[in-house]
Amino acid sequence: MNRRDFLKAGAAVPALSLLPEALLAETTIQENKNKFPNALQPKMDGDVKVFELFIDIHQQEIVPAFKFHTLAFNNQVPGPEIRVQQGDKVRVIFKNKTELNHTIHWHGLYVPWRMDGVPYVTQMPVMPGQEFVYEFVAEPYGTHFYHCHWGTLLHMQSGMYGSFIVENADDPIKKQFPYEREYTLLYSAHDTNFIRNELNGMLERMKERMYLTKKGRFDKERFAVFDTKDEFAEAVKNGYQPPYVVNRRAPSDLPQPNWFTVNGKSYPFTPNLYIKEGESIRVRLINGGTEEHYLHLHGHDFWLVADDGVPVPQPWQQNTLRLSPGKTLDIIIEGKNRGIWTFHDHDTRRVTNNGLYPGGNLLALVYEDMPAEEAGLGMMAKKMGLNSLPIVALDE
Numbered sequence: 001m002n003r004r005d006f007l008k009a010g011a012a013v014p015a016l017s018l019l020p021e022a023l024l025a026e027t028t029i030q031e032n033k034n035k036f037p038n039a040l041q042p043k044m045d046g047d048v049k050v051f052e053l054f055i056d057i058h059q060q061e062i063v064p065a066f067k068f069h070t071l072a073f074n075n076q077v078p079g080p081e082i083r084v085q086q087g088d089k090v091r092v093i094f095k096n097k098t099e100l101n102h103t104i105h106w107h108g109l110y111v112p113w114r115m116d117g118v119p120y121v122t123q124m125p126v127m128p129g130q131e132f133v134y135e136f137v138a139e140p141y142g143t144h145f146y147h148c149h150w151g152t153l154l155h156m157q158s159g160m161y162g163s164f165i166v167e168n169a170d171d172p173i174k175k176q177f178p179y180e181r182e183y184t185l186l187y188s189a190h191d192t193n194f195i196r197n198e199l200n201g202m203l204e205r206m207k208e209r210m211y212l213t214k215k216g217r218f219d220k221e222r223f224a225v226f227d228t229k230d231e232f233a234e235a236v237k238n239g240y241q242p243p244y245v246v247n248r249r250a251p252s253d254l255p256q257p258n259w260f261t262v263n264g265k266s267y268p269f270t271p272n273l274y275i276k277e278g279e280s281i282r283v284r285l286i287n288g289g290t291e292e293h294y295l296h297l298h299g300h301d302f303w304l305v306a307d308d309g310v311p312v313p314q315p316w317q318q319n320t321l322r323l324s325p326g327k328t329l330d331i332i333i334e335g336k337n338r339g340i341w342t343f344h345d346h347d348t349r350r351v352t353n354n355g356l357y358p359g360g361n362l363l364a365l366v367y368e369d370m371p372a373e374e375a376g377l378g379m380m381a382k383k384m385g386l387n388s389l390p391i392v393a394l395d396e
């Protein structure tokens, strides 16, 4: 008896209308596709790929009955995926439709320093109504991302992050682990109370700032903008109190995330990773949030193949990885153990929705070719009168 027959005999389940059918009816593969970032289509200007990004206030529904106001690129959280070939000339026209300042930083890319998107270091912030054009050559190969670098603590966790994938026709990872399908997962953590308070506070400050600027009453101290460090030090000597001293900033004001998302959604609305038996899939993991995630896959050891976009010289197998803030990791999952398997943060504080388990960044690896009879229910469920496994069960 081979392993599969043995498992079948052990389960001894008749062919009922069972989980995969129900699961695929509820969350079809097409619907599931919408839970991954859309690729932004460029226009060509000669040999330059021109992308358009705008930033606006957007309401993001993380799970049914819970929405919050975010700052979103092109009204999407995460922002749309930018996917180019290594060496492509890229132009990104960035429009600011909000009342706040922003920039875009190209995380992991070798851009010219003036394109690096750090306000008051490499450029002036992109102010309300303004436009800024970023231009660079897509280097290096691999999984990267972009995010706002103004008021980063607030703006990033408010949704200002998106994947930036640099492909190579001669992909070293595809060569070693041939795969057909790939998925991008962006992780983030949100303190929705902090976001609401800070966003409101920032909007108030910006209103005042715009008004005073218009009246020609821009005040360096009021806006905490100085031309030199000496000028700043001199002002402090004369009694100026910088904003980190004045009105806020007890340690308790730092965010304590209460929502944890993958591609802008929390369980049970997180995306599924579909796989077939014998297939390998590539999963690009990007941490655009403030928390360290310890991602654990059930029933498999995956291959860690790239770290910060760089192919690792010797891929190795593991079932739990550490995804630090700002990190990208690529993994290959081989479809060797059919079933429905959980892939989640093993710091279980992050598989909650506003403190309640289950939720957060829990998702499933689903073998879409699994025969119905294999997904049968145990005796206990039958005694409870269930014909199929429930898809959503939120009570502790």
Ligand SMILES: [Cu+2]
Pocket: 071, 101, 102, 103, 148, 149, 150, 151, 155, 160
């Ligand atoms: Cu911003």
